[in-house]
Amino acid sequence: QITLKESGPTLVKPTQTLTLTCTFSGFSLSTSGVGVGWIRQAPGKALEWLAVVYWNDDQRYSPSLKRRLTITKDTSKNQVVLTMTNMDPVDTTTYYCARTQWRYCSGDGCYFGFVDYWGQGALVTVSS
């Protein structure tokens, strides 16, 4: 059974740095093709991708937030950590960690970049 769970502060002050940890089970981030990333969603809004780290330690970021984000993995602990600097009230939202398949091949073909498992989400409020 694959599970992911986000943990971190529920409240941060403006200008502070947010650190979120994703702890997962049921798979290994050393498996070829697997990635773990972060996606956020403001209340009533669409999903916004933030960052992903792959099994080979390839790290990718949303261009609009790249300067503020760092994603790292600890394969031995089954954890992925996201840090976001200079938090602002507009960053108040639910943050999801999720597993993604860089490439999944079956008898019918190969498919890329879908998110097959999600955490429950963590609501982070930015307020003084």
Next chain:
Amino acid sequence: EIVLTQSPGTLSLSPGERATLSCRTSQSVSSSYLAWYQQKPGQAPRLLIYGASNRATGIPDRFSGSGSGTDFTLTISRLEPEDFAVYYCQHYGSSPLFTFGPGTTVDI
């Protein structure tokens, strides 16, 4: 940058009816990189379809995906009460790496 547009914004239907949701991309994409998700209130999204037409594990066969190029469709053949939710399409591979559409709400 590839932009995803979903229509309609809201689809008001009754149980048993057929739902047809559209996702259009701003430029032609490979269907191998297109996925659909369902999200119910207070829950995380759930993968429905990957590679434009492949159902994810455990997804009922009333859900189907199709399309190519710039036009993709998610069809729910007969709506069940638990299908009333928001549906997102997603593309992988351009910049940003993961792009989600704005969503279509299917409500009663």
